[in-house]
Amino acid sequence: MKWACMTCGKQYAETGRAAYYCECGVLLDIRHDFAGVDTERLKAQFAKRLAERNGPYASGVWRYKELILPELDDRHIVTKYEGNTGLYASEAIGRYAGIRTVWLKALSENPSGSFKDHGMTAAVSYGRSLGYRRFACSSTGNTSSSLAMYAAFAGLESYVLLPGQGISLNKVLQTLAYGAKVLTIEGTYDDGVRFCEEHGEVLGLYVCNSINPVRIEGQKSIVYEIAQTLKWQLPDWIVLPGGALSNATALGKGLADLHRLGFIGKLPRVAIVQAEGASPFHRMARRGDRMLVPEPRPHTRASALNIGHPPSWRKALHYVLEQTDGVTVSVSDEEIMDAKAHVDASGIGCEPASAAAVAGLRKLARERCIDKDETAVCLLTGHMLKDTDALREYHIDEAFGARLANRIMPVRLTPEEVSRHLGEM
Template sequence: MRAECTACGAELKMNERPMRYQCACGGLLRIVHDFSQVDSERLKRVFDERRGLRNCLYASGVWRYKELIAPELPEREAVTRNEGNTGLYEAEPVRQYVGAIRRLHLKAQSENPSGSFKDNGMAVAVSHGRWLGYTSFACASTGNTSSSLSMYAAILGKQSVVLVPGSEVSPNKVLQTVGYGAEVRTFAGTYDDGIRWLRDHAEEQGCYVCNSINPLRIEGQKSIIFELAHDMNWQLPDWIVLPGGALSNAAALGQGLSDLYALGFIDKLPRVAVIQAEGASPFHRMAARGSQQLVPEPKPSTRASALNIGHPPSWPKALRMLEMTSGVTAAVSDAEIMEAKACIDRSGIGCEPASAAAVSGLRKLVREGIVSRDETAACILTGSMLKDTDALREFHLEGKWRASELASQLMNPIRSLA
């Protein structure tokens, strides 16, 4: 297994310790596969057959696509909890909410075992660390990464160490992490400070880092676009819309689309829209000014805690993805996010606030004429509504975020029987 620096092109081996997360030049790494001998039509048949499997490695919605993700990884090292296999839904109220585009699908990554899309990447990262002989796994997290990592470490009976910012995180996610048995350490500062600490100290602590700076995390997250394309019989919609925090999903989406197109699984690339919260939107601001250099947000602040990241590590890969797909970005307010969340919740699907940014952003792009009403789209819902029950209380019981008449109509306060 080898990786290539996305900045200088240097090659590094990925099957030996110490684990490398970045090139000596500071550039991010991407895993390089040799697909020259891949028979795409045969693999399609194999993938179809695996969808009918149960209680085995290849029943996983990640490991189903192992040949395109981690072909060299020994099967005995792979950990799974039947991740992936998430629902693809059409919800008419949400389609009308975004502007009655021709067709809208919602990919509910919230149905993963730990409740978020992070399981797709974490299954592969933890498996790779196990292969290299690590017994302790670490991450910095605003919540979803930590709960996913601690779940997989618990499955293997290994230690997990989680760095959590002292403010603006969901208590539900931290408690989930505690429940899985992680050693949770809070610190003063932001997610970005936690990432810097891990870069400097993880190896001396004997820890394998499972954040998105790890290219194996990105490889696992590619399975989201593989499964979406598979769900749609390899005919992707005109647009794919996703929220952007650390931008690992955007980076993985770009790599996955590139793989599918190069192998002939899909015959065209969809356009991609990355949506950020206004209070934490350094990537959107960079794209809006046509820059090639991200200026970090020193004090990010948004109610959508999973998006509360001021210096997203995967921004260079996300930028390449935008260029490849003629993609766009947008930023939406917390009030817009919470209104969209209420609409998704009332459709019977539900999501955490960060997920709703995708739907809110799509609505904005339709209103601005960037997305045509004649086009089709899929929004990636990244986390479960139970990841942040405080958001439900604030909206429905405390009356916060009523920035529009629709938001007021969507409120559902608890009433006394008397």
């Protein structure tokens, strides 16, 4: 395993300390030597591990250890059997989006309720192997609750820098409950990440934001799991929300692994969906630029997407837009919340940021970028109860247009009155 710069190509050997950036200022990327890998043997090994119920290989991340962190000693692994989440075919969402076949990958079923667990188990395990006891992140919510959970489970300390605005209280409460030290800062998520970059080492902190390339390696397991579930036949498209762009990077990198090693015969295309109020990557792609212009004041109701300077944008440009012929799209908060209402009503549910994937799929289908006869997987990145304020705003306050609001109806408790309302339902 080597650490390499995405831009200048300089390589670094493991030093036993945290490493995030090249000396030229660009994020490092982990490179594996997969020479001699026996794909059929690994397929059989991955299938065998599906029967595991205890130990690290019961995890939907560490099942694929040979493709994630093959050199990591098993005794350092911190796992809560993350992954193993449902992949659901949804006719209702297919009709809503306007394409033939849609699967929803419910990453909300992870232990802390979001996709972050795929990367966090890897980051905390690797940091633990280096001897760190203190782990830190800047977060709008899901990263912090995942980090706090794994740190508590392993008897480690966690510290969170929390922006003063644009967050979900549910996620903060979850983080507090797991015992993290939460520090509210003046500034944004991006300001907190910069502080961690500049001062984490001197403070003895192992930083677990997406600047950490080990996080990306763990999150590759999401696409490995989708591919294995679909018997190594991926759909035409994979659609996901884009905030910090670590998940998009991991998805693209994981697809490249699978294709290069012969697990899959062709690459699906990838669509990254951003909220209109926080879409610097989409604006860059639409202009055909190769330099991102940060959004200094991002604003969207989908708090997990409220990021104006995504750290992993260069990696997403390379691994997604270039390698998968990927596309970007932005959607309004109203489109996100309506899509969320459809996903919730389908019996699966998600937080607002997750629903951006479905809103984006629908928009791309309407724009004929995605054909009605193609197939797609949408990644639902967080649980619907991560943001109960959003549910109240939509269904009770009828905000964002609330075209699908499911109103509470007061009744007098008589057979006639209840019968009348049953007829209206």
